[in-house]
Amino acid sequence: MTAYVIARVNVTDPDKYENYKALAPAAIKKYGGEYLARGGAVELLEGPDETRRVVILSFPDMDAARGFYNSPEYQAAKKEREGAAEGQFLIVEGL
8 A cells, every 4th residue: 555755844954955855866766655746835725834845755555665764775865864954754654
């Protein structure tokens, strides 16, 4: 069953964040993931203001999504994100 990684990220150092953006796509692809949304325009329909960057990834299943997040490749990218952004990441099982 498809799984989605949803990230809401507050970029605090855009220059340093570029290092993360350079590494993350290869890790996503290696574990069967693909970008569905990546920091595009956000229109609030309800609830508190959302000013964070929103990223949505699709993976074949929950195990693949977990494998991506815990992989050495993504952990290296995540290390580059430290000091450049703060975020919330979650995995949601699809239908």
